[in-house]
Amino acid sequence: MNTPNTPPDARAAGTGAPAGVAPGTGDSAASIHDIGYRNYTGRRLGGGYILRSLLVQTLRGVYGLGRSAKSKVLPMCLFAVMVLPAAIVVAVTVVTEASDLPLSQSEYVLTMQPVIGIFLAAAAPQAISLDLRHRTTPLYFSRPLERSEYVTAKYGALAAALFVFTAVPAVVLYAGALLAKLDFADQTGNFALGLVMCALFSVLHAGIAAAIAAHTPRRGFGVAGVIVAFTVPYFLVSALQGIAWDQDALGVTGWIGLASPGSLMDGIQATFLGGGSTFPGGRTPPLGEGAVYLLLTAALIAGSYFLLLRRYRKAGL
Amino acid sequence: MRDRSVRRTPHGSEAVSVVDVNVIATDGLGKRFPEVTALDRLTVGIAPGVTGLVGANGAGKSTLIKILLGLSPATTGSATVLGLDVAREGRAIRERVGYMPEHDCLPPDVTATEFVVHLARMSGLPPDDARERTADILRHVGLHEERYRAMGGYSTGMKQRVKLAQALVHDPQLVLLDEPTNGLDPVGRDEMLALIRRVHAEFGISVLVTSHLLGELERTCDQIVVIDGGRLLRASATREFTREAAALTVEVTDTDAHPDGTETLHTALGAAGLSVTRGGSSAPGSPRLLTVEADAEGAVQDTVRDTVAELGLGLVRMEQRRHRISEVFTEGEATEGTEAVPPQNAPATTETAAGRRR
Structure with a gap:
């Protein structure tokens, strides 16, 4: 250990003072004039804190907070577009003194799907793809953060961002309903169910979008991928359901509805959350079909998470 | 912590x-x-x-x-x-x-x-x-x-x-x-x-x-x-x-007086008490190069310079030799047992590396 050109390792030797700092100028004697290296003796927090920090940072990033003014424009505009109709609905309800909201929170989310789709198409690549494109992931995985924690934080952040996006209009509708002096118990019940819908919708859609974004690190591809994944199946389902209805094969519409995330949520909210179905003929899937809807949703969420985990196995370092 | x-x-x-x-x-x-x-x-x-x-x-x-x-x-x-x-x-x-x-x-x-x-x-x-x-x-x-x-x-x-x-x-x-x-x-x-x-x-x-x-x-x-x-x-x-890297690669021209300048210098430097080899492992196949073992002080460089000047040869190059990976490999093979650590002797390695630090 006495090699001349090697200072004794301060830590191994147990002196505590950093090498290169003269004895006597330890931590306590440090002043503002001391620009030498200082060892970090403060707290080191665990996995929960790290995961939370990453989640919050990603969530803020999706809305452009802590980023340039330019990157705030799109998410904030979309947010305004998402909330404005709710405000109009409220205004109409109050002015016309209607006995109920023209559309429930769950229906509102389904109606606004195109806007949500655009938001997700912008948010998922921002939250997920950037680390892959700039190859920042090794800096995370070389830290005390497991792959599953990284995936949980990223997925969680995207789901939380989407929940905020969908739940704020729900809150506006609820506030409006109370303002219009509609039945409190009724409205609170609807609102609660609406929030459940928003949560389920967010977790499912964020999962699918995240999985797509994680596999398309290149700019633009993720945006296109997410939009295609949500719109094409939805329109296909709507068209097929329309045809089935035309042919008087109403029973088939439920099964066709399984084929897109949007119609999946539609079926679930109609069966379990007391909303009106937007399926042709306003048909509500019976309980058995609804259970299949729920199972498929759970499988899709688990599958998205698994795909994400697998994606980062290779991006480790 | x-x-x-x-x-x-x-x-x-x-x-x-x-x-x-x-x-x-x-x-x-x-x-x-x-x-x-x-x-x-x-x-x-x-x-x-x-x-x-x-x-x-x-x-x-x-x-x-x-x-x-x-x-x-x-x-x-x-x-x-x-x-x-x-x-x-x-x-x-x-x-x-x-x-x-x-x-x-x-x-x-x-x-x-x-x-x-x-x-x-x-x-x-x-x-x-x-x-x-x-x-x-x-x-x-x-x-x-x-x-x-x-x-x-x-x-x-x-x-x-x-x-x-x-x-x-x-x-x-x-x-x-x-x-x-x-x-x-x-x-x-x-x-x-x-x-x-x-x-x-x-x-x-x-x-x-x-x-x-x-x-x-x-x-x-x-x-x-x-x-x-x-x-x-x-x-x-x-x-x-x-220590090993401290070697010089020297190349000189031939003159009328010394038709094989390299060989002349080789002999002269050898007579001056320096360890000289012709060719040199860093560039095998270059018979015009001499490899001279040197220390860090620069005395060897002076000797080479003076000798070349006395002989009236043209000094084409005199440079500090640099190791390459391939070179370490060959040397490692050559001096096996002292420096190179063959994988079979595995447990000894830790000892060796740690021992050198003391």
Whole structure:
């Protein structure tokens, strides 16, 4: 250990003072004039804190907070577009003194799907793809953060961002309903169910979008991928359901509805959350079909998470 | 945190157990992929200080770093980092170790400060401490006003400094630097190497630095480990390398008086008491080159110059010889048993490397 050109390792030797700092100028004697290296003796927090920090940072990033003014424009505009109709609905309800909201929170989310789709198409690549494109992931995985924690934080952040996006209009509708002096118990019940819908919708859609974004690190591809994944199946389902209805094969519409995330949520909210179905003929899937809807949703969420985990196995370092 | 306090109390200044002496120790470490063997029974002990890990591209350096960080399980053998087992205690290792990747890893639209603060938090530092440590470490790596600008506009040298800063921000006990001088111009290279030297000398942090150039590590490292094809070629203190590297390559012209100038000089230098060989292992097949063993003081250079002048020959070149990986390989084979460590003698290696440090 006495090699001349090697200072004794301060830590191994147990002196505590950093090498290169003269004895006597330890931590306590440090002043503002001391620009030498200082060892970090403060707290080191665990996995929960790290995961939370990453989640919050990603969530803020999706809305452009802590980023340039330019990157705030799109998410904030979309947010305004998402909330404005709710405000109009409220205004109409109050002015016309209607006995109920023209559309429930769950229906509102389904109606606004195109806007949500655009938001997700912008948010998922921002939250997920950037680390892959700039190859920042090794800096995370070389830290005390497991792959599953990284995936949980990223997925969680995207789901939380989407929940905020969908739940704020729900809150506006609820506030409006109370303002219009509609039945409190009724409205609170609807609102609660609406929030459940928003949560389920967010977790499912964020999962699918995240999985797509994680596999398309290149700019633009993720945006296109997410939009295609949500719109094409939805329109296909709507068209097929329309045809089935035309042919008087109403029973088939439920099964066709399984084929897109949007119609999946539609079926679930109609069966379990007391909303009106937007399926042709306003048909509500019976309980058995609804259970299949729920199972498929759970499988899709688990599958998205698994795909994400697998994606980062290779991006480790 | 935990292990620091443990270290501080039970051992006095003479703390010497194998675990404490070596910041990294591998034992018969192997990594096989379906197509290739990336590491082959690697046994080496790395003492505190600055250690160079040298190998050509594909020699297994990156694979070794992945295993040491606990991110990739070894196929055979075992390894410890700071006394922690890589297979079971990867998370604890990653709390105490910093890593600087070889490739670009900086998002262009973020400032250095924001980026390093975020990564400090990813190492578990509370928000206020993360900010304070970031300001400190960016100053130490020489990034000043630039740290408030987006990193997309940085020069390669500045980017490398940010990459180094993020590896140091949580005050690790060991940093693994993967090709930190890559893409830098000669001045930038020297600055980076000086910075690496300071990381140990002033910050008290042990360093493992990889490079495919042995030459640039000679000045920076206390010890050097050379691997090739996943095998250990050699592990020894840098002094051993530089002593051998201190040789001159000399080339002279022929004159009318001396039709074979090279041979004339060979004889004259031999008569002056210098150890001279013709050809030289650094450039086999060049009969016009002489290799002269030299010491660091420069007396040999003077002798060569004077002798050449006396003989009236034209001095084409006289240069400090540089090692190449292939050269270490041949020499390693030649002096097997003293320097080269054949994988079979595995357990002896740790002893050897650690023993040299005393």
